[in-house]
Amino acid sequence: MKKQAVVAVALSLAGVASAQEVVKIAHVGATTGPVAYFGKDTENGARMAVEALNARGPVIGGKKVRFELVAEDDAGDPKQATAVAHRLVDAKVNAVVGHQTSGTTIPASKIYHSAGIPQISHSSTSPKYTEQGFNTTFRVVSNDKQLGRALGRYAVKQMGVRRIAVVDDRTAYGQGLATEFARGLKEQGGGADVVAKEFTHDKATDFNAILTKIKASKPDLIFFGGMNAVAGPMLRQMKQLGINARMMGGDGICSDEIAKLSGGAMADGQVVCAEAGGVETAGKPALDKFKADYRKRFGIDVQINAPYAYDAVMTIADAMAKAGSTAPAKYLPELAKIRYKGVTGPVAFDAKGDIRDGTLTLYTFKGGRRTMLAVTR
Structure with a gap:
């Protein structure tokens, strides 16, 4: 995928070290079960971001890095979600993008918080997720x-x-x-x-x-x-x-x-x-390009949240670059105060970790296809 004009992740190419560091970005969603199409959609979005980052030969803090997507399935089940969370902590992932539903995101968030691992949900909307007082929880969509x-x-x-x-x-x-x-x-x-x-x-x-x-x-x-x-x-x-x-x-x-x-x-x-979520008129070209690139890469159309998973990964990478470190404890403060221009619009978080000035898009369906009614805040 070609570098998008709207993406400005500051990955310095100076002082490249000979050893390549692997940065593990986990994605967790329901990739099996009745809502598997949602989970596969966001996993694809996260995968596109990792591929785009690696295509740039990224360097963070003077070290050449390679991003790796660790894809996990929680099947939309809270028990499976906590088992996955423990597995990811043991694997020492650098960040988590997910989970997909509020019922899986909330119990898993406690485990990531205890381990100090930043988590950005691309689709969970329950207010309870960010009202727990955890400094590791963020979301890139509006809440319920x-x-x-x-x-x-x-x-x-x-x-x-x-x-x-x-x-x-x-x-x-x-x-x-x-x-x-x-x-x-x-x-x-x-x-x-x-x-x-x-x-x-x-x-x-x-x-x-x-x-x-x-x-x-x-x-x-x-x-x-x-x-x-x-x-x-x-x-x-x-x-x-x-x-x-x-x-x-x-x-x-x-x-x-x-x-x-x-x-x-x-x-x-x-x-x-x-x-x-949803973009207003000024942001439409960037989102349209993402959707075209997604279709070219996977042969299918975006369902809903793939662009938000993409922006979640890119936001994490931007915070790492600003901190000059991939260590969660080092880049977490940068993530909390990030100002990132994503394909879904500006990404910035409030004190709880909710997206600031989040948009909402209203739709209906005609001929079996989703048709936009309005974008509102």
């Missing part, structure tokens, strides 16, 4: 407070919905997003009512019982906190039961995969979702 409240505002102000059913999948991500969406509704000062609250689980395939209850409440919108693997079949069963309500959710349902999983039951404009 921003996401859920933006969706609540949009549902009332732009969609004009009045009767809303809320369903979550009992995961940290799904429950957190549903809670913040409900808060977003309340902030509108009336105009919409939650007429039903139900829950399922993240491996469920049969929703007839909860959908029958929901149908009786006559909602015009069903808000779902969860992932495509559940939302797709739910849409199919909504159609079978004659429920004509629209569906809204977060980035977990915000990829073209939902159309396939619905079995063709999803109508144009029926689903509205928000992705944590």
Whole structure:
């Protein structure tokens, strides 16, 4: 991949030492299981960053280095995530990009913090992740407070919905997003009512019982906190039961995969979702180039978070370069105060490790393909 104009990682080429240091950047995501397409997407983004860095012959602190991607699968399971985290600590990785879901990221973060290893999540959105008081936790996307409240505002102000059913999948991500969406509704000062609250689980395939209850409440919108693997079949069963309500959710349902999983039951404009992140007009050329390079490298399109995984790796490398060291204790202070221009926009963190001035992108689907509605903050 050619060097992008927007990438300005300061890797000095002076004073090259003869020995090459290996810098281990771990990526952890669910690369097996029902949301494997998300995990593979972000792993690909991280891999592109490592390849781009190595193509430059990087030197940090006078030493020639080679970045190595250590790819791990946590299958979206919290127990497997902690096992992976312990394995990465034992492997003495220099940084971790991931995990993918809030339910895996939060328990793993405790292990990385104890070992002093910086962690940047490219997709976990639960506020709890960065509210633990760990100086090693960062994220490059907006959190559920921003996401859920933006969706609540949009549902009332732009969609004009009045009767809303809320369903979550009992995961940290799904429950957190549903809670913040409900808060977003309340902030509108009336105009919409939650007429039903139900829950399922993240491996469920049969929703007839909860959908029958929901149908009786006559909602015009069903808000779902969860992932495509559940939302797709739910849409199919909504159609079978004659429920004509629209569906809204977060980035977990915000990829073209939902159309396939619905079995063709999803109508144009029926689903509205928000992705944590997104670029405004000035940043579009850099992101478009990344997407083109991604397709050329892997033969498939970006799902959602690959550019954020790419920026997470590049931000870590930039902090190492500024510190003149790949040692976590040495470059962590630089990471905390970083100002990096990524393909997804400016990367800078607040005191908790959340992205500063994070953007959100609202989408719907037409012809089974995701279509952007607006970028907001």
